[in-house]
Amino acid sequence: MKAFSWLFLTVALAASTAHARVIDDVIDSGFITIFVYQDYAPYSFQDENGEATGIDVDIAKKFAESLGVELRLLMRGADESVDDDLRVNLWKGDLIHRKVADVMMHVPFDRELDTRNEFIVLMSPYFLEEMAVVVDAEQLPELETFARFLNKPVGAELDTVSDFFLSNAFRGQLHSSIRRGRTFDDVITLFKSGEVTAVMASKAQTEWIAEQSPNIDTQILQPPMPGIVRSSWPVGIGIKHDSRDLGYALTDVASELVQSGEMEAIAAKYGVTFTAPEY
Numbered sequence: 001m002k003a004f005s006w007l008f009l010t011v012a013l014a015a016s017t018a019h020a021r022v023i024d025d026v027i028d029s030g031f032i033t034i035f036v037y038q039d040y041a042p043y044s045f046q047d048e049n050g051e052a053t054g055i056d057v058d059i060a061k062k063f064a065e066s067l068g069v070e071l072r073l074l075m076r077g078a079d080e081s082v083d084d085d086l087r088v089n090l091w092k093g094d095l096i097h098r099k100v101a102d103v104m105m106h107v108p109f110d111r112e113l114d115t116r117n118e119f120i121v122l123m124s125p126y127f128l129e130e131m132a133v134v135v136d137a138e139q140l141p142e143l144e145t146f147a148r149f150l151n152k153p154v155g156a157e158l159d160t161v162s163d164f165f166l167s168n169a170f171r172g173q174l175h176s177s178i179r180r181g182r183t184f185d186d187v188i189t190l191f192k193s194g195e196v197t198a199v200m201a202s203k204a205q206t207e208w209i210a211e212q213s214p215n216i217d218t219q220i221l222q223p224p225m226p227g228i229v230r231s232s233w234p235v236g237i238g239i240k241h242d243s244r245d246l247g248y249a250l251t252d253v254a255s256e257l258v259q260s261g262e263m264e265a266i267a268a269k270y271g272v273t274f275t276a277p278e279y
Contacts, residue, residue: 020240022101023067023249031070034060035089035101039078039183041272042208043106046075052198055204056105058266063103066253074101082108083117086238091119102246109277121241124251125234126263127204128275131161131225132205137217141195145223146170149177153184154197155187156180162200165228188212204272211219211271234277 026032036044036056044054052073064071076094086104093100107113108162109125133154135143140152146169156162158180166178179196181187184205190196192213199209203220210218225231237254239247257263258276267274 007065020242021246022243023246026102026246027067027069029069032064032067032103033072033073033101034063034073035074035076035104036060037106038075039185040078040106042204042211042272043186044071044075052170055127055266055270055272058269059254060103060105062257062262063250063253067249074099076196082113086117086120090238091240102239102243103250106203106235109234109236119241120238121244121247122236122238123244123247124254125236125277126254126258127235127267128232128277129235130203130222130232130275131165131200131228132203132206132220132222133198133200134191134209135198135219136191136194137219137222139194143223145220146174146225149174151177152198153177153179153196157184157187157191157201158182160201163230165225166200168227191214203275204267204270207272208270236277 021029036052036054036208040054040056042054043056044052047053052075057073060073061071074089076089079088086107088094089101089112090104091100092098106127107122108129109122114120114122133143140148142148146166149166150170154166154174156166156175156178161178163178166174179190182192184201187199187201187210191199191209199206201209203222206220210216210220217238237247237250239250254263263275263276
């Protein structure tokens, strides 16, 4: 009876896990499906014509091009956690369509995250994320500490690293100064309208805000962030644990993009400074 129960559990688990495609399957099919986050400028978002664009989208195009296959993007919003994102977008799928990708972009390259997601392998760190602040230099000419926001409004996207840090800084004394946007676009609007004098986000996002605010004298600053969980981290790709050969091939492509300077050029298209990850 116990043996039967174990067999049933194993079969059920296999049935609930999407079929992994090794590199030969991808090439033979003529397409690769790559997940990118929705509304995540400058990495992945839709332009005014509804076309997917951004740093991660451009890298995904290079991946598909290297394999000689069509790129099919799977674009969804973030879930409650990165673990949920990996589950929904790579190995199990959504509840209705069960659609999954072969590759997931912009996954934090974290050993603990890798260990606790047994069906996923994290590979190919290609970008270093850093936290920063974009300021309106006319309103805030210097920013030595976050104490300046005790009487200056600061923007942050809801439920992000920035939101959590600002909410807990100085024992919660910044609460009345925080203006939260439900989406990143909302935060950009707060800054461009002058409702906030600064926005805290990833450095790439702050550079994107500066790029989108040509009429504002902007500065990108990185003051001390005491108590922040993590001020920088590498991001890479996630693939299914039994598609490692596909991951190895794409790792070679990402390495070539970095070494050739193409990765830096891709980032520069969106006003972003490329920083190679250290790991």
